[in-house]
Amino acid sequence: MKMQARLLLVGASMALGLFAATLPAAAQSTAMQSCSDDWAKMKAAGTVPDGQTWPKFWSQCAKDYDAAHPSEDAAPAAKSTNSKSTNSKATDTKAAKAKPAEKAAEPAAAAGGKSTAMASCSAEWAKMKEAGSIPAGQTWPKFWSQCSKDYAAANPADDAAPAKAAKGKAAKAADNAIEADEGIALPDPEQAAKMNTAAKTAGKRPLTPGQQAAIVRIRACGAEWQERKAAGKLPQGAKWPQYWSDCNKRLKAKGQ
16 A cells, blocks of 8 residues: 555656646747747748848747737736636736737737738738637637738739839939949949049940040049048038039049
8 A cells, every 4th residue: 555655646746747847838939939930931931031030030020929919928827817816806807908908909010010911910810809700729820820821822912022122222223323424323432532444344345435534534533532531621511423523524624
């Protein structure tokens, strides 16, 4: 009998140890799980943006997730409080007050989030919760995983929008480029002072004698600007494009 009692005590201790070991996993952030899955899928698909790192991605993803699901991270604590509380009426009152805030948080996340897919899926999830039509066993991470795929398939142009915007900015910058002389674009004074006056081509296109002379003048004016700037002798309010124009005319008058 003593042996059986000892075995029972040992078994109970092991059971308690296993239960305690599972607590960290149960308490693990659902946001971390969701964002880790998204990151892994992006890496597998080769769609991680240039310069993006896991710490940066996790920082923004966690904010988006917390904003869209404030109640999920608080769920374990809420369940523990409910089970230990002796005042069930007070607990019910707190839960009732929390529900409107929870419902309002998801549309707010949809409006302020960077991802259009996150905004769309968050709004759809909020509507399902409000209507009580969420399928049994469905969770936000599962719903978001499938919803984001469906959204990307239905709206491929959204993913291309940032790239199009970048190209648009580059094109606008090219349109706004100042022509120095003879079709040569005017660089900033620091780059102007370093231009290669011995160059015979620009890319694959041969330079004309007039363009080669223009490069010489651009470099001379750039060096002059840099020297006067370092010596504090530039006129007050001087701008490089206007300075270049006057300098170019002066050098041309000298036959350069």
